[in-house]
Amino acid sequence: MAPNEPLLPYEWPGSYFIGEEEIEAVNQVLLARSPFRFYGHDLQHFATRLEAIFRERLGRQYALGVNSGTAALSISLAAMDVGPGDEVLVPGYLWVSCAAAIVRAGAIPRLVDIDETFCMDPADLERKITSRSKVVLYIHMSGATGDIAEVVKIAHAHGLHVLEDVAQANGASFRGRRLGSFGDMAIFSFQLNKNMTSGEGGMIACDDKMLYDRAVAVHDLGYPRNEQGRLVTDDPDMQLWGQGSRMSELTAAMAWSQVQKLDTITGSMRKINHLLYRGLAGIAGLRPRRVLDPDGDSGAFALLIWPDAETCQQIVPATRAAGVTTGPQGINNVMMRDWGLHLYYNNLSLVHKRGLNSAGRPWSDPDNAFASDYTYHKGTLPQADDLFSRTSLLEVPPVMTPEIAERVIAIFRDCAARLGL
Structure with missing residues (x-):
């Protein structure tokens, strides 16, 4: 090998394990002419089977397949009723999707410093919690975790939910307990860079039925479905707004094969x-x-x-x-x-407090006036x-x-x- 020839294989972990199993599963869906998970000619139920595997792996009551990790973040925040007047505490080592989900919810990101685990510093979290805090978005960055148990303890002591982002650490654990089993809700991503992949796709896991039911409605069209896959609109507690982030059976078939590897x-x-x-x-x-x-x-x-x-x-x-x-x-x-965009200050939309439209929300929302002095430029998080x-x-x-x-x-x-x- 020449001295300047690249030594390193491409970094996309799950891609190296795509084989006959994925091909067979995807072909099974295609031959059944049933790529939509809720109804079709001959449903193969890969999304349901994938969710069952995640429930078993994590020891959780509920799991919901979605079309991306980014969607999983937004759906989870909606399930937790995050909106204007709320702040979500998030570490400065993150991915842009984390900040974007908070902004799209109409809430305010509150930056928390990291320690040498490169995850959220529990001590700085304790300092940053305010009366407006609603959720701690804890991110297991770069394949491993910091002290997630301590963060959950702090958050729950203050009455806050924890949303656990396991996008970069699927398959990891902390002291014998799988990541994704700590937070009130947890999300996963199956994008190409992730430890297992279906190109795109994601998963939400939780134990609270209300959070799960809300997530199901939001990930779909705003309403739950019956056993025949049809929308049910007459439950007053489940009349929400959906975002069409369902997992397809094609994605589920590939992810089902990958999770077993x-x-x-x-x-x-x-x-x-x-x-x-x-x-x-x-x-x-x-x-x-x-x-x-x-x-x-x-x-x-x-x-x-x-x-x-x-x-x-x-x-x-x-x-x-x-x-x-x-x-x-x-x-x-x-x-x-x-x-x-893994570094908070490289997210210029965050640094400059750009809104989703010319109205400038969430930054311009009167309910969010409490955050007028929050900053996101380099220098905000010294550690x-x-x-x-x-x-x-x-x-x-x-x-x-x-x-x-x-x-x-x-x-x-x-x-x-x-x-x-």
Whole structure:
């Protein structure tokens, strides 16, 4: 392999496990001419079967397949009755969909700092809760979690719901308990970048029947359906507005096949992740992300905290030039400051408080006047800003071999030595 030839496979974990099982399941739906989940010529019930698997995996009462993780966020906030006059607490390391769901609900995002787990800092959460707080949106970023149990304890002590975003950590756990089983509601994404994939798609899980029933209505046309798949409009508690975010049977068929491979996918990534962290640990001044439960990490990312921003800015280009990169469609071995819409201050619609239309809502809504002094520009979250400036990120595909990992480790060590580390 030439020195500058990309070493890293593309980072899309579930894509490597697409095989005959997915093809057979999708063909089964097509041959039945029944791609809509609620009625058809010969329903195959893949969406129902997929939901059953998630209920069993998570030990939850209810699960609902939807067409994306982004939709799952909006549906969950609607189920929790979030709207004008409310604020949702969200960490500064996030994805744009998280902030967008809050804004679309007419509520206000309240930024909370992160710690070296790169998840929400429980101490800053405690400081940020106000009388307007309604939901804590806790995000399991980059494959592992912070102290979700402590966050749930704090939130519930203040009477707040917790919405658990497991989009980047599907298959992970915390101290023996699967992520997605902690929050009052939890969401998952099956987009191509995720640990299992159906291209698009998502899941909502919860234990509260009212939250579930509201989610079912909102994800559809605003009303529940009967056993024949027909809308029921006469329940006064379930006359809502829907957004047509149903999961199709085609998506469900592929996701049903993928979820049965999820533990294999995460097991492969976790093994290489641990190898990378062990091998890089000897570089002076380098600290890996703090992972509270290494055995529960899904393994999808390795986050490397360098002594200062200058070192990070030197090590990444040097290692990329030596081959620690991927093909032209991939994004790997990058400085976190270049991690786009994952960083709060790179979301310019948030920074500039852009509304959904010219009226400027939710920022201009009189019910949200309490948030007039909230800021979202760089400098709002000092711990996050510091970590973003001196952290680099490696994605860990499940097909990365130990040999590739050892080569990556050797390149990082060599480049670090050249920088005097």
